[in-house]
Amino acid sequence: MAAHVRLTFSRTRQRKVLLHPETVVVLNGSGAAILELCDGRHTVTEIVAELGARYETVPDVEVRQFLARLVARRWVELTDG
Incomplete structure (x- = not known):
């Protein structure tokens, strides 16, 4: 995830949220599961495989497409490594 974005649990909403300056994005279960794997160690292919093993x-x-939308908003950054 980008340095200025944080994934956290909102006790008020009882859901995972993505915090961005001046923005709170309430995530559904699958969105949260994807973002939890965006840790800088997993590739997109590995994220898809891990989710396939879970569900x-x-x-x-x-x-x-979900990740592409987040990249377009600069909330997730892709690296070549």
């Missing part, structure tokens, strides 16, 4: 069906394209 019966994980649409690869949907995970990639």
